Amino acid sequence: MNITEFHQNIEQVWQKIEEDLEEQGIDADCETQGSVFTITFDNRTQIVLNKQEPLLELWLAGKLGGFHFAFKNDDWLTNDGKRFWNVLTETCAAHGETVHF
Template sequence: MTETEFLDLAEATLDAIESAIDRLTEQDRIDAECSRSGNVLEIEFLHNGSKVIVNSQAPMQELWVAARSGGFHYRHVDGKWLNTRDSSELFAALSQIATEQSGGSPVVVSEKP
């Protein structure tokens, strides 16, 4: 994948994550705010102030996630962002992270509306 292809894919993925969090907030499933600065998406869970940071790393062609549960690296393989250590999928992992950090009922972060 070229750098331009990676940057386009990473941007689309960050947009999808931001849209999913916004939808969940509008549905009163979570109380969170997203802020974006370039290739960095910050998700803040307002009830406890915890944050999840998702950012693209163009030189590595990876998306990195930092959460209370740890730091994770995802590489795009066969149409999915997969964890470089355990092959878990990015959106499934973000669902688990959001559920844990929101302190509420299970949350599903989906790239599709």
């Protein structure tokens, strides 16, 4: 994956998150500032996603901790094989929101 593809892929991920939260009626604000995408829930807790361009990674931080994802086999995965969408779902639950991605 080159840099352009990396950014396009991440933008699609962020767009899907916003759309899915809205479609499911989740009370959350999504904000993008540079390479950081923040989801702020009604209870003021946050999940922060970060583009790590030099490593071509997507990072996620929330109540469950921090996770680093690399794009492998058409999916964002941690080194131990956790899927991004599953971790995001579990992290949203830890923040008090039931969301399906």
